[in-house]
Amino acid sequence: MLRIGDRIIHYNVYGTEGAIPTMSFGGSPSTRWKRPDAVEAISASGLWMAVPDRSGYGGSTRQPGRTVASVVEDAAALADVLGWERFAVTGGSGGGPHALACAALLPDRVTRCAVSGGIAPPVVDGPEPTEADEQADPRRNRTSWLAARDGEQLRTQLEETARHIMEAVQVGGPEFPPDPGAAPGPPAREDPAAMARLTATFVTSHDGWLDDLIAFAKPWGFELGDIRVPVSLWHGSGDERAGKYADHLAAAVPHAERRYYIGGHIPPVNAYRELLRWLTLS
Template structure:
């Protein structure tokens, strides 16, 4: 693990994967997730000629929490990380909850970001009005974002902790590290792989602060305008996820430079689609 110090005294932990002389890409992990990548992802990254930098957002893994952070606050950390690597120009990508953070970099660092890929990302949620129900047609209206906007940390934490306990119970019962997508084979039990268990414990056991702070940030003003993004953007979504399809449509309508790319599968890209995405980022 490597870390850098920020001007306000925080630590930001990061990891580097892939070809040392490869195309530089800063990847924003999902919510929740840490900087650690699975072996298949590491292998694909190297074979695609990419140098991938992943990092723990504040409150995740080894990175110091930043209470009250916004989506746009990630840009200062990315600038420091890129400077430390000597990267003047680089691509960015973000999966799921990492998508808004990647878009923030595209919007606020156009002089440095060459391309931006978002996989299963989210659009700004709708948090006005009454508490959403379970049958909302628009995924931007969801209970988690509504609770974040109206009740803050105290309202979110019990649900986050319950979800984390449910996920860990499935894994401890012999489940895989990553649930399979439609038509995909079930992976080996995470319990049989100490490194896989380290990854899931870092995400779902050690701390829930980063997860909660992500959701609080999603429900606030993001700190930039989607319509101001001029960097080429690709919005990737799985054919089996109607939620992701709708979110991508909302983002595409708001971002002039965006193109939508559908792939066969669910919320998480399979290996082939991950490689295709890295190819797009490499330009």
């Protein structure tokens, strides 16, 4: 646990102490508790990885009104506690903007930044987006549009989404939806650790999830064009939405590399290992 003023941040550390320092930012929503296959990949990668729960997640003190850039203070403080002068960052999905914030605002400390299935700044002006609008350009999505206008209505929708997810789990669904064409994983309800991760993500609190979405829908607090550290943008062959986001990010972030893998929104283990290996490059 880390104290920053009157706030606390909970975090886990994985991998080998003294190895290459790396900070990982989970999606929206997320938990600091990694799956066993991810923990194994981290341990084999030569990384020493810290995974903080952002404000509002997992017992970390909520920070109403935070921006994407607000995470930078927490990341720097956590790195200081761990004795890291320099470190790599990575973020998946909604964690991507937070990793990019560190790359932009901590250029003397961040060595590399890998983003997997990350989002680009949404477009929230104008009328409420239609499904066709969102399919053409995921930056114009109803969730972001609503986040910019009515947080309480958005909270109600998030609670409903979380309820549906947990109902599917209770009747035998896997921890994560399978990639297109792939067989579903084992029932999560039979794995206490998987249920603990799901509970932390979808049941305990929706504050962090809500605050993430509101932060995405307003200015992020930094410019993508200011990033100068090496950046890689990863997305799966079955994740068309992330691919469209990556198009916008690649156009905005100087010298960003595009990386593809076979799979969906969540990288399979082989792709995750490759992403981790990229973070170790000098």
